[in-house]
Amino acid sequence: MLLSASGRAPILSFDFPLSRAAAEARLAAFLPEAGRAYAARRNAEAGPGPHDAVSRLSAALRRRLISEEEVARAVIAAQGAEAGAAFLRELFWRTYWKGWLEQHPAVWHDWRGRCAALTGEALPAGYAAAVDGRTGIDAFDAWVRELRETGYLHNWARMQFASIWIFTLGLPWELGAAFSFAHLVDADPASNTLSWRWVAGLQTQGKPYLADAQRIAARTGGRFRPVGLATRADVPRETSAAAGVPLRVPLPVDVSAPTLLLLTPEDLSLETETALAELDVRRVAACRQHCSGPADIAALADGLQRAAAYWGAPAVWLDDLDAVAAAAQAEGCRQIVTGYAPVGPVADSLASFPLPAGLQLAEHQRGWDQRAWPHCTRGFFPFAKHIPALLAAAQVEDRQSVLAETS
Numbered sequence: 001m002l003l004s005a006s007g008r009a010p011i012l013s014f015d016f017p018l019s020r021a022a023a024e025a026r027l028a029a030f031l032p033e034a035g036r037a038y039a040a041r042r043n044a045e046a047g048p049g050p051h052d053a054v055s056r057l058s059a060a061l062r063r064r065l066i067s068e069e070e071v072a073r074a075v076i077a078a079q080g081a082e083a084g085a086a087f088l089r090e091l092f093w094r095t096y097w098k099g100w101l102e103q104h105p106a107v108w109h110d111w112r113g114r115c116a117a118l119t120g121e122a123l124p125a126g127y128a129a130a131v132d133g134r135t136g137i138d139a140f141d142a143w144v145r146e147l148r149e150t151g152y153l154h155n156w157a158r159m160q161f162a163s164i165w166i167f168t169l170g171l172p173w174e175l176g177a178a179f180s181f182a183h184l185v186d187a188d189p190a191s192n193t194l195s196w197r198w199v200a201g202l203q204t205q206g207k208p209y210l211a212d213a214q215r216i217a218a219r220t221g222g223r224f225r226p227v228g229l230a231t232r233a234d235v236p237r238e239t240s241a242a243a244g245v246p247l248r249v250p251l252p253v254d255v256s257a258p259t260l261l262l263l264t265p266e267d268l269s270l271e272t273e274t275a276l277a278e279l280d281v282r283r284v285a286a287c288r289q290h291c292s293g294p295a296d297i298a299a300l301a302d303g304l305q306r307a308a309a310y311w312g313a314p315a316v317w318l319d320d321l322d323a324v325a326a327a328a329q330a331e332g333c334r335q336i337v338t339g340y341a342p343v344g345p346v347a348d349s350l351a352s353f354p355l356p357a358g359l360q361l362a363e364h365q366r367g368w369d370q371r372a373w374p375h376c377t378r379g380f381f382p383f384a385k386h387i388p389a390l391l392a393a394a395q396v397e398d399r400q401s402v403l404a405e406t407s
């Protein structure tokens with residue numbers, strides 16, 4: 001169980017899958033629900049509690065304790081691609097947002113810059129009441145409490161929450177995104193930043209998402225009856241350069257070179273990648289600098305154990321990248337290998353670290369990302385047309401339709 005920001009046990013207990021075994025168990029338990037039941041129930045917001053109409057795999061997927069490919073494979077094997085289509089589409093939103101942000105890194109850096117500037121000034125009126133859940137808007141205040149106490153909000157609640165923040169409370173979307181990024185156990189640079197921009201009407205330009213009091217009352221079974229919600233949405237000013245940049249091409253891994261394997265919260269199941277099976281790993285390391293809270297520490301500890309056992313190399317926690325480079329040199333390593341770090345804090349830290357002479361940083365990029373990201377240049381719906389081909393390329397076989405064809 002995760003402790004709340006105050007260090008007390010949360011009022012609501014919420015078990016996140018923060019090890020690979022827990023992610024596999026969560027996936028296995030959810031598979032019977034991942035088909036038509038998910039399509040029918042995924043938007044029901046039953047209130048704080050187990051949220052069992054959705055998978056609650058995001059904390060594990062975000063850190064790749066389990067990969068999108070593994071989850072897609074299991075869902076298709078259990079449900080078939082047709083019945084599993086709604087779940088697979090949601091899964092691909094994660095891939096899409098990552099691929100889009102990779103090609104618009106300025107959006108991430110501008111958001112960080114705006115947050116620093118906004119928090120350096122006097123915080124806007126209403127900000128304190130919003131983050132304390134004292135706005136008097138019943139649904140909003142309850143979602144603030146749930147987010148703070150559990151580290152999770154249902155996707156539909158996240159949409160209402162962001163919309164009320166921006167359009168009813170008139171607060172900068174950047175500060176709302178910073179608040180949820182700080183509290184979500186699945187906090188993800190791409191999904192969080194770009195979902196906030198989507199609600200604001202900046203991502204799908206001119207199409208903001210306006211929360212509606214009646215819809216909230218209906219979807220929550222009358223639990224909430226919010227009053228005073230905005231009835232129009234004025235899209236905030238765009239503060240980020242729109243031009244895209246080419247995808248970054250990382251230095252490839254040399255499997256025969258003596259290696260320090262650096263695990264980060266960006267990819268914690270590298271041992272499942274056959275391309276790395278023969279990697280000459282001398283040491284496995286994780287860096288405290290890359291942990292933003294207890295969830296990262298738990299997930300990295302699990303990743304370290306598995307990697308150390310798989311490659312037969314000792315594992316170590318280190319404070320920062322200086323210590324990682326020193327450990328690599330002490331082991332006679334010529335390269336540090338890590339999972340590809342998409343736009344976000346880990347990539348920022350790696351990009352700004354000057355490696356000592358004789359040591360290279362190589363990133364292992366998964367085929368799933370390599371194939372999908374070039375299609376993440378426009379909206380989600382043009383991207384979604386590629387989903388069948390992407391699944392086929394990942395050789396995610398639709399056993400249900402094979403069975404149907406052969407019976």
Ligand SMILES: Cc1cc2nc3c(=O)[nH]c(=O)nc-3n(C[C@H](O)[C@H](O)[C@H](O)COP(=O)(O)OP(=O)(O)OC[C@H]3O[C@@H](n4cnc5c(N)ncnc54)[C@H](O)[C@@H]3O)c2cc1C
Pocket residue numbers: 042054055056057058059061062090091092093094095097153154155156158159162180181184186187188189191192193195196199
């Ligand atoms: C304002 C806002 C902020 C968000 N911030 C984050 C964030 O920081 N981290 C994060 O992982 N997700 C974020 N999301 C997306 C989504 O809300 C969560 O991924 C989802 O609620 C996680 O719960 P689940 O695993 O039970 O999802 P399920 O419904 O079971 O979906 C399965 C998986 O599909 C992916 N997925 C589903 N919906 C989305 C979506 N809309 N966007 C991207 N991926 C999706 C996730 O990997 C999820 O685990 C945000 C959405 C909004 C509207």
